[in-house]
Amino acid sequence: MSFAERITFGDADGKPSRKRRLIGISVGLVYLVFPLTDIVSGTLKGGRAIAAGVLLLAFVSCFLATVLANRSFFERSRLTYPLLVVTSVLGVTGALIFGGSWLSLPVYSVVLYGFTLPAVWAVWAMLTTLAVVVGSGLANHDDADTIIVLGLQVLTLGVLFISVRNTRALSVKLRVAQDEVARLAATEERLRIARDLHDLLGHSLSLIVLKSELAGRLAEDSPKTHKEIADIESVARKALEEVREAVTGYRQRSLPEEIDSARAVLRAAGVEAEVRVSGTPLPGLLDGLLGWSVREGTTNVVRHARATRCEIKVTFDGEQATLEIVDNGKGGDGPYEMGSGLRGLDERVAGAGGTVAAGPTPGGGHRLRVLVPAGTEACA
Structure with missing residues (x-):
């Protein structure tokens, strides 16, 4: 399972749980009893009552469908955004035409914005919804108390669900990072x-x-x-x-395995990873030695560099394999000394006839460069 697949709505272990999500979000639908009352009590009559009933049923259906369409915080199905648009349009239509308790429909859309859209977009959608609620209330001559209460609900629910989504994402990222540390x-x-x-x-x-x-x-x-x-x-x-x-x-782990692991570790640490590989696959022992080098270099970036970006580059031309790991962290200005991990790596690479160079880069950051000739017989 990839890292993005684990950042999901659902259970504590990160697995999707549509049932829990549906139950939790459906509890809030209880407030739609007020628009429903307008239809049942006869406040809306004739064609308006029929139109209101159809609109309310369509809104609830699209609302629930949008909730279930989201697979994760980072993955959307191809139906998510179309359903979100349809739900928003239905909510705005009900508020504009009927006013009163129907102003609550756009409030439900705010919940979807908080869970579905990136934080900045969700904030703008929340403010737009607030303008719709206030404008619809004034256009239908609703009392000020209703407009104020529903306007406050738009703001509070919008901020709440944006925060819930961000907190959920951070908690699962932390759990993934802890698993990787273990x-x-x-x-x-x-x-x-x-x-x-x-x-x-x-x-x-x-x-x-x-x-x-x-x-x-x-x-x-x-x-x-x-x-x-x-x-x-x-x-x-x-x-x-x-x-x-x-x-x-x-x-020994293979180079592709170590590169995949490095991506996950760097992402969990908040470091943007860029990987470029050419000329692979490598011969067996050479593959294992560069895999070891990727693991050691990535560990140093996570533990010591305080970087936001890291580039891993592997090239093999048939005669020599080269690995470069460059980050934009705190490379330091003074003399550079290898730690025990890099000294151990240096010994292994030297035993294979290669070289290791590590130190700060002129523009800030740190570079690890490993060169190993082909045909190496690296020791176990």
Whole structure:
């Protein structure tokens, strides 16, 4: 599920819930009992009563359809805006023709504006609706109290539902960011375990292999002893190979996966991400090494840069792969020193015959540049 799909109306986990949305929004329809009373009580008669009934039914239908058409805060179905326009026109028509309690119809439209439109557009739509309510009331010679009350409802409900929408969006963004932080923490722990496993077992098993080779040479005069030592060497080599395969599985994620993760992390942190990739796919180990580099560079942008924009660029020409991560954050004016994460990355890239350059850019911000030759045999 993409990030935008999770920012939805509905349950606490971000999944859409049309049933809850419909029930919640339908409770407010109780105030339409007043326009309905005008029809039932005979205040409106003949053709006007029939027209009013048809208009009220159409308004309620379009209102509910518009509520259900919205999939999320960022995604609209192709019917959302046409339905919103029809609902608004029906509400304005009822207010202009019948006045009185029918002035409440445009108030319901304000609720839709708060949930559906961007905040600035919703504010302008709210002010336009206020003018419609006041103008319709004056044109129908309604009493001042009714006009004032409904005008205040337009303002208060408009501000309320715009705030509710913004709060909902922020809360789900926060939850997505927390999930991503937890994922990063788990990834970091896996990497720590992988490093420890490689450093401890890898070193010990390598030493066993070397000692076995030496003991085998010394025991050449005893075929039985030589055979047992050769078995020890074979088992140690196999164990060392399995440890390296396990560590590689812990550490390595593909470059496309890391780029997708970087987009989500940056978006959750409020950083606009621009990604440009050319010449991929990369060879296996090179792909994993640049994936590692993207993860480390993105983590630094989120944690330290205080940036609003980040560009990730990957190129591969068959001979050399290049990764650049540039942000517009606080690059700093003084001497630049790599942190432990970048130092670890530098060691891995250097082991593959590549180079890492990191530091402030002249115009402010920070650049991480990783160059790795093709055919690298990056260590696990």
